[in-house]
Amino acid sequence: MPPAKKFKKKSKRKPKELENDESISITIDSLEPKSIETDWWNSFWQKNSSGSEVPKDEAEGFRYFFRVTRNTYDYICSLVREDLVSRPPSGLINIEGRLLSVEKQVAIALRRLASGESQVSVGRSFGVGQSTVSQVTWRFIEAIEERARHHLRWPEPDQAEEIKARFEVSFGLPNCCGAVGATHIIMTLPAVETSDDWCDEVKNYSMFLQGIVDDELRFLDIVTGLPGGMTVDRLFKFSAFYKLCETGDRLNDSVRALSNGAEIKEYIVGGHEYPLLPWLITPYEDDNLSGSMANFNKNHIAASSLAGKAFSQLKGAWRILHKVMWRPDKQKLPSIILVCCLLHNIMIDSGDKVHPDVPLSDHHDIGYGNESCQQVYPLGESMRDNLAKHMEHQKQNLSSS
Numbered sequence: 001m002p003p004a005k006k007f008k009k010k011s012k013r014k015p016k017e018l019e020n021d022e023s024i025s026i027t028i029d030s031l032e033p034k035s036i037e038t039d040w041w042n043s044f045w046q047k048n049s050s051g052s053e054v055p056k057d058e059a060e061g062f063r064y065f066f067r068v069t070r071n072t073y074d075y076i077c078s079l080v081r082e083d084l085v086s087r088p089p090s091g092l093i094n095i096e097g098r099l100l101s102v103e104k105q106v107a108i109a110l111r112r113l114a115s116g117e118s119q120v121s122v123g124r125s126f127g128v129g130q131s132t133v134s135q136v137t138w139r140f141i142e143a144i145e146e147r148a149r150h151h152l153r154w155p156e157p158d159q160a161e162e163i164k165a166r167f168e169v170s171f172g173l174p175n176c177c178g179a180v181g182a183t184h185i186i187m188t189l190p191a192v193e194t195s196d197d198w199c200d201e202v203k204n205y206s207m208f209l210q211g212i213v214d215d216e217l218r219f220l221d222i223v224t225g226l227p228g229g230m231t232v233d234r235l236f237k238f239s240a241f242y243k244l245c246e247t248g249d250r251l252n253d254s255v256r257a258l259s260n261g262a263e264i265k266e267y268i269v270g271g272h273e274y275p276l277l278p279w280l281i282t283p284y285e286d287d288n289l290s291g292s293m294a295n296f297n298k299n300h301i302a303a304s305s306l307a308g309k310a311f312s313q314l315k316g317a318w319r320i321l322h323k324v325m326w327r328p329d330k331q332k333l334p335s336i337i338l339v340c341c342l343l344h345n346i347m348i349d350s351g352d353k354v355h356p357d358v359p360l361s362d363h364h365d366i367g368y369g370n371e372s373c374q375q376v377y378p379l380g381e382s383m384r385d386n387l388a389k390h391m392e393h394q395k396q397n398l399s400s401s
Contacts, residue, residue, distance in 0.1 A: 040104035040126070048125050063355065066110040067317045067343075072350040076144075076343075077106050083143035084136075100128070100136070108133055109140030113340060116319035138332075144339045151345040152219055152338075157253055164266075166215045171303040172391045173269065175256040178220055180270040180280070181307025182210040182235060183315070183364050184228045185337060187325035200228035202367050207330070208235050209311075209321075209337055212268060217310040218348045219341045225334035232273040233373040251279045258390040264383060269304045275375035281384050285372070292392035296384070299391060311364035313354060314344045322360065 045058060048065070055061045062070055084102045100108075104126070112122045112133060119133040126133075155163060160177060167176040184206035189198060198205045206228030212221040223239040236242055244250035251266040258264055267279045276282045283297045283304075315322040318340035325333065347354065 040101065040107060044107070044126060047127075063352075065114070066107060067114045067358070068110070068347055069350070069352050072347060072352050073106065073110070075350060076110075076346065077103055079147040080106065080140060080143035083147070084139060100132070105136045106140060109137045110343075112137045113318050113320045113336075113343070116321075116323040141335055141339045144342055145335055148339075148342045148346060151342050151349055152222065154220055154250065155214070160253065160266075163214045167303060170215060171299045172394060173299060173303055173387070174258065174390070175254065175264050175266050176269060176281075176303065177251060177266050178212045178214050178268045179304045179306040180210065180212045180236070180268050180274065181304070181311065182208055182232050182273075183311040184368065185209055185224075185321055185325065185333070186228075187328050187333070190327055193330070197227040197229045201369065204228065207333055207337070209341075210235055210239060211307060211310060211341070212241065213307050213310040215306060216348055217306060217313060218345050219310065222338065222341050224337045225330075231373075232371050233275055233375065236274060245277075245279050258386055259393045260386060260389045262386040262390070264386060264390075267383070269300055270307075271304055271370070273371035273373055275373045275377070276380040276384065277377050278379040278383055281380065281387065282373075284384070284388075292388045295395060296388035296391055308364060309359070310344075312360040313358065314340060315364050316359040317347070317354065318343060 041062075044065075045061065048054070049056075049061055055064055059070065062073070066073060068076070081102050084105050108122065108126055108128065111117075111125070112119065115122065119130040119137075123130050123133045128136075164175055164177060168174045184200060184204065185208075186204045186206045189205045194205065198207075200206045207224065208226045208228050208230070209222065209224045210232075211219045213219055221239075221241050223235070223241065226235055226238060230238075241250065251268070253266060255266075256264045265279060267281050269281050272282060272285060274280055274282055281300070283300045284293045286293070289297065321337065321340055328336070
């Protein structure tokens with residue numbers, strides 16, 4: 001599901017820079033294009049493959065630079081081709097005056113998002129100027145935001161049943177539809193735009209990203225665009241997902257009977273920073289837990305940690321979100337975040353295997369403490385207790401069989 005806040009698209013406008021690099025590069029727009037550049041990969045590989053960290057195998061090298069396999073890259077090109085076809089005289093050209101192919105434009109944008117390097121650095125590796133990198137990347141972001149939305153949406157009933165079945169097999173949690181979590185996208189802001197709203201608990205200026213993921217780390221719903229200075233539970237209550245659940249329009253498809261005779265509705269799991277609701281189950285916080293409570297917490301924490309793993313993979317693959325964003329346009333930044341989430345899902349849907357070195361080795365939100373929300377709904381407590389009893393019963397049956 002796309003972000004709760006809607007952003008108007010103006011595909012005809014001239015794109016602005018994604019960041020203000022201090023270095024200045026010139027795009028030669030006055031040359032008459034000679035031809036469409038089709039051999040971009042050979043030129044790029046010859047120019048950039050000498051580093052000791054770059055895999056020697058070209059297929060692995062391609063994944064190193066662009067995160068995706070060649071087949072997935074071709075699919076992404078097919079999604080945005082219509083939007084990225086360049087037409088003279090406004091077509092984008094390289095330093096030799098040749099029109100940039102759609103394939104090269106996609107490669108430039110993917111490299112910018114994957115590396116988080118400056119526009120100057122990315123442009124240098126492709127033989128284009130900073131201005132071209134900026135234009136190409138923003139055109140790509142607008143195109144993916146429009147053409148790839150079907151890769152991020154709440155699952156249909158049959159898909160939801162498959163997700164719930166896998167959660168039960170992996171974590172012993174019946175009727176669980178996903179795990180929720182949040183992360184900060186850190187940025188610098190000009191003095192005129194700074195405010196306490198954007199200054200978070202560790203004195204960074206940041207924007208929140210909240211995501212609900214399935215057992216395969218696929219984003220099912222996100223909300224972004226809100227200031228990092230707010231609490232996680234307040235962020236959650238601003239989301240369209242929260243409003244849909246509160247009105248009964250989501251997490252209401254089926255009810256499961258538990259081994260103790262109780263019934264459990266659909267729900268998601270989240271950490272201590274979230275409220276305990278009838279459809280959002282959080283772990284026990286008591287110091288002295290019974291055996292069934294401790295067993296529940298063990299399985300719950302394993303399931304809810306999926307959200308953090310998804311953020312580590314997202315920020316590791318699309319490093320523009322991991323590095324400090326230099327004075328971004330706060331109206332455009334949500335689109336960049338959304339597109340990175342869409343690319344994350346496209347990789348999963350395409351069966352791309354993420355290289356072990358891609359996910360962040362440290363926590364996706366280093367330095368941020370664990371919030372604790374004290375809001376507890378009695379029905380949520382009752383559901384959690386019933387789940388704990390059911391899981392303890394299942395554990396005893398397994399040990400006695």
